[in-house]
Amino acid sequence: MAGKKLLLENDHIEGIRSLRVYRQHGGYQSLEKALKQMTPEQIVEEVKTSGLRGRGGAGFPTGMKWSFLAKPEGVARYLVCNADESEPGTFKDRYLMQRIPHLLIEGMIASSFALGARTSYIYIRGEYFYVARILEQAIAEAYEAGLLGKNILNSGFDHDCYVQVGAGAYICGEETALLESLEGKRGNPRIKPPFPAVAGLYGCPTVVNNVETIAAVVPIIRDGGAAYASIGVGKSTGTKLISASGHLNKPGVYEIELGVPVEEFIYSDEYCGGIRNGKKLKAVVAGGSSVPILPADLILKTANGEPRLMSYESLADGGFATGTMLGSGGFIAMDEDTSIVKNLWNFSRFYHHESCGQCSPCREGTGWMEKILHKILDGNGTLADVDLLWDIQSKIEGKTICPLGDAAAWPVASAIRHFRKEFEEYVKNGKNIRDVKHYYRLNNLVEV
Amino acid sequence: MAKVTIDGITIEVPDGTTILNAARMIGGDIVPPTMCYHSKLKTSGGYCRTCLVKVSKGSEKDPRPMPKPVASCRTTVMDGMEVQNLLSPEVLEARAGVVEFLLANHPLDCPVCDQAGECDLQNLAYENGKMGTRYEFQKREFEKIDIGDKIQLHMTRCILCYRCVKTADQVTDGRVHGVLNRGDVSEISTYIQNAIDNDFSGNMIDVCPVGALTDKTFRFKSRVWYTKPVDAHRDCPKCSGKVRLWYKGEEVLRVTGRKDQYGEVQDWICNDCRFEKKKTSDWVIEGPAHIQRDSVISANHYESLKALKATIDRQRKSLPHGHKTTLGHGALDPNNTH
Numbered sequence: 001m002a003g004k005k006l007l008l009e010n011d012h013i014e015g016i017r018s019l020r021v022y023r024q025h026g027g028y029q030s031l032e033k034a035l036k037q038m039t040p041e042q043i044v045e046e047v048k049t050s051g052l053r054g055r056g057g058a059g060f061p062t063g064m065k066w067s068f069l070a071k072p073e074g075v076a077r078y079l080v081c082n083a084d085e086s087e088p089g090t091f092k093d094r095y096l097m098q099r100i101p102h103l104l105i106e107g108m109i110a111s112s113f114a115l116g117a118r119t120s121y122i123y124i125r126g127e128y129f130y131v132a133r134i135l136e137q138a139i140a141e142a143y144e145a146g147l148l149g150k151n152i153l154n155s156g157f158d159h160d161c162y163v164q165v166g167a168g169a170y171i172c173g174e175e176t177a178l179l180e181s182l183e184g185k186r187g188n189p190r191i192k193p194p195f196p197a198v199a200g201l202y203g204c205p206t207v208v209n210n211v212e213t214i215a216a217v218v219p220i221i222r223d224g225g226a227a228y229a230s231i232g233v234g235k236s237t238g239t240k241l242i243s244a245s246g247h248l249n250k251p252g253v254y255e256i257e258l259g260v261p262v263e264e265f266i267y268s269d270e271y272c273g274g275i276r277n278g279k280k281l282k283a284v285v286a287g288g289s290s291v292p293i294l295p296a297d298l299i300l301k302t303a304n305g306e307p308r309l310m311s312y313e314s315l316a317d318g319g320f321a322t323g324t325m326l327g328s329g330g331f332i333a334m335d336e337d338t339s340i341v342k343n344l345w346n347f348s349r350f351y352h353h354e355s356c357g358q359c360s361p362c363r364e365g366t367g368w369m370e371k372i373l374h375k376i377l378d379g380n381g382t383l384a385d386v387d388l389l390w391d392i393q394s395k396i397e398g399k400t401i402c403p404l405g406d407a408a409a410w411p412v413a414s415a416i417r418h419f420r421k422e423f424e425e426y427v428k429n430g431k432n433i434r435d436v437k438h439y440y441r442l443n444n445l446v447e448v
Numbered sequence: 449m450a451k452v453t454i455d456g457i458t459i460e461v462p463d464g465t466t467i468l469n470a471a472r473m474i475g476g477d478i479v480p481p482t483m484c485y486h487s488k489l490k491t492s493g494g495y496c497r498t499c500l501v502k503v504s505k506g507s508e509k510d511p512r513p514m515p516k517p518v519a520s521c522r523t524t525v526m527d528g529m530e531v532q533n534l535l536s537p538e539v540l541e542a543r544a545g546v547v548e549f550l551l552a553n554h555p556l557d558c559p560v561c562d563q564a565g566e567c568d569l570q571n572l573a574y575e576n577g578k579m580g581t582r583y584e585f586q587k588r589e590f591e592k593i594d595i596g597d598k599i600q601l602h603m604t605r606c607i608l609c610y611r612c613v614k615t616a617d618q619v620t621d622g623r624v625h626g627v628l629n630r631g632d633v634s635e636i637s638t639y640i641q642n643a644i645d646n647d648f649s650g651n652m653i654d655v656c657p658v659g660a661l662t663d664k665t666f667r668f669k670s671r672v673w674y675t676k677p678v679d680a681h682r683d684c685p686k687c688s689g690k691v692r693l694w695y696k697g698e699e700v701l702r703v704t705g706r707k708d709q710y711g712e713v714q715d716w717i718c719n720d721c722r723f724e725k726k727k728t729s730d731w732v733i734e735g736p737a738h739i740q741r742d743s744v745i746s747a748n749h750y751e752s753l754k755a756l757k758a759t760i761d762r763q764r765k766s767l768p769h770g771h772k773t774t775l776g777h778g779a780l781d782p783n784n785t786h
């Protein structure tokens with residue numbers, strides 16, 4: 001049975017990108033309902049009931065975030081949509097914005113009404129400039145139809161929505177760096193507190209939400225929070241977009257009901273259709289490059305032997321010792337020929353390149369780890385280097401201003417935790433590992 | 449008021465006080481070291497992470513410990529909070545890690561650096577670092593840049609504490625100074641090299657905890673420990689006029705602001721006082737300055753070597769096992785100061 005779709009339901013319909021077709025298929029009815037039949041408080045209540053959790057990575061309950069928003073008299077409030085999507089392995093927001101831009105715009109207006117925000121911004125990464133054009137066109141259509149601007153749908157609610165293109169820095173996806181960048185400053189994360197809910201954009205109370213989070217508000221208003229909460233398992237309610245990549249037969253963006261078994265997600269024809277070329281699965285990074293990598297056996301089953309599900313709780317089962325995180329839903333599958341060490345070097349290179357450089361552990365540690373990994377890959381590493389890597393990541397994790405430090409540390413820690421033997425092999429024999437695939441098969445290094 | 453306990457010592461402080469400032473009110477060994485915080489600069493702190501401490505109890509209302517170490521300079525106390533600094537092996541280990549990160553790309557060119565002897569990084573490494581280095585790769589290097597005719601920026605030594613940026617922002621007018629690039633190739637820059645030209649730019653030299661911003665008029669004139677600090681003042685139309693003169697013999701080699709026991713400038717001074725007034729007759733002399741932290745300097749002139757030796761012995765003993773450093777070691781050895 002195909003899972004229920006709430007966001008990509010009409011994805012296949014020709015022309016759904018245009019306002020006309022979007023409205024023909026029920027578009028902007030949630031907004032109309034919100035403006036005409038609901039109070040802002042009621043919308044916040046529905047979002048709370050829905051159990052919706054932030055889809056940007058941290059999974060913080062959206063209703064709770066909204067209710068924290070400070071509401072001092074006479075001070076503007078803002079809604080900012082985080083469309084920076086730069087986490088390696090994550091490309092779901094782009095898909096959504098590109099295919100059904102009005103779903104996001106509708107969510108922006110309805111959410112802004114709920115939050116009392118007169119103005120909202122969509123901050124989108126520079127590399128998505130063509131998506132920014134699509135959004136801008138959708139916004140223009142919405143203005144023309146009276147869905148944006150003054151007195152929207154005769155409700156008395158005024159709202160303006162703007163698209164701001166970033167310059168292409170991963171760190172500007174961190175919400176406070178995003179706000180700095182939006183203000184036209186250098187994209188350095190702010191030191192918290194104060195949190196954006198109290199002092200965000202231009203010092204005003206601000207909610208920052210991911211694209212998918214804001215889009216999910218549309219079906220929540222349409223069907224009610226309870227209906228949304230009835231989908232999924234436990235505290236993982238509703239549907240989630242997963243960007244599946246790597247050695248899969250059918251990589252792509254899938255909308256799943258939270259709680260689908262990982263095994264089904266990888267192997268069933270409804271989703272990824274198994275591993276490419278009949279190979280065996282070696283490892284999975286389940287939620288974007290930052291989350292701990294897990295070997296095949298641990299991603300398919302928890303340490304207790306329970307089937308692992310695509311949900312916040314199940315993926316985290318076992319803590320970092322044997323579990324991982326749902327993160328942003330960037331699901332990267334690696335087959336038996338993949339070199340974990342090489343992949344880790346690639347990730348580490350990314351974090352080194354993207355560190356903003358404000359705080360010393362991340363600024364100095366990310367580059368150091370990359371260099372050591374490069375040395376190990378070149379066959380010049382020692383066992384002491386592997387221990388040093390472990391020590392460096394432990395001195396970054398939890399000691400930095402923003403979570404990019406953790407994001408740089410976790411992949412290193414998990415790769416060593418689960419694939420130490422492979423690091424040792426590189427230390428012993430790295431000079432001979434030219435063609436990784438060939439070498440791995442010859443030496444039977446794969447434990448699947 | 450909030451009651452906070454740091455390493456077992458309890459003090460009551462006004463609401464909104466940071467853990468660091470509460471610790472400074474208690475004073476003594478339990479005060480976390482700092483590199484980027486500066487009491488006279490708003491929004492300073494949070495960057496270097498040397499002042500990390502562990503909050504073992506959040507507050508009376510919510511006694512849960514904080515899950516991660518926090519920067520004491522940017523975390524405010526809550527009533528009933530319990531904090532561990534020296535008493536937490538984790539904190540000491542994390543701090544040793546920070547020292548190692550700060551030194552990883554540092555050139556360690558103390559023998560030719562004007563800051564040596566009054567360098568916060570030397571002090572930090574001596575007190576909190578570990579012996580030896582594990583970083584074996586090429587260190588990053590930058591070209592030296594002259595920021596105007598009086599100040600030199602030696603970016604290779606910079607620890608990106610952002611103090612000079614905040615100074616440029618808050619003390620001088622017409623800010624032209626900031627950070628370019630990102631990550632470990634970030635650099636302090638003026639964008640257009642010679643653009644810094646205003647009455648208070650010299651204060652950036654004083655706030656720089658390392659030898660990245662130095663006074664060109666003092667360059668290579670003397671090791672600081674051969675100079676005598678003397679407090680003096682004058683009626684200055686532009687600034688407080690409260691300065692410290694650094695003498696070698698009868699000659700004033702340089703003029704700086706007065707720093708407190710934490711190495712933080714007490715009053716900003718103008719460039720006239722700093723660069724133009726280098727005669728004793730320009731000043732009303734108050735008397736010898738007591739330099740607390742940079743014992744190298746004090747030892748040379750104002751304290752008996754015996755007393756100094758006792759201090760160093762005491763400090764060495766109080767250091768956690770294995771905490772020693774390669775930096776500044778020779779300089780602090782009383783036998784070496786002649």
Ligand SMILES: Cc1cc2nc3c(=O)[nH]c(=O)nc-3n(C[C@H](O)[C@H](O)[C@H](O)COP(=O)(O)O)c2cc1C
Pocket residue numbers: 053054055056057058059060062065082083084085086087170171172173174175176208209210211213214402403404407
């Ligand atoms: C380094 C870094 C990069 C991030 N990048 C993104 C991103 O591209 N998109 C996003 O939605 N959230 C990103 N986040 C998370 C945001 O800080 C923030 O938690 C999120 O936008 C909140 O929205 P949500 O509650 O709807 O998930 C990033 C966080 C960090 C630390």
Ligand code: SF4
Pocket residue numbers: 171189354355356357358359360362363400401402403404405
């Ligand atoms: S953790 Fe890294 S990215 Fe985040 S503030 Fe510190 S240096 Fe910048």
Ligand code: SF4
Pocket residue numbers: 605606607608609610611612613636652655656657658660661
């Ligand atoms: S130049 Fe000095 S004051 Fe400025 S950031 Fe670097 S170390 Fe700090």
Ligand code: FES
Pocket residue numbers: 481482483484485493494495496497498499500519520521522
């Ligand atoms: S002094 Fe607190 S982080 Fe630098």
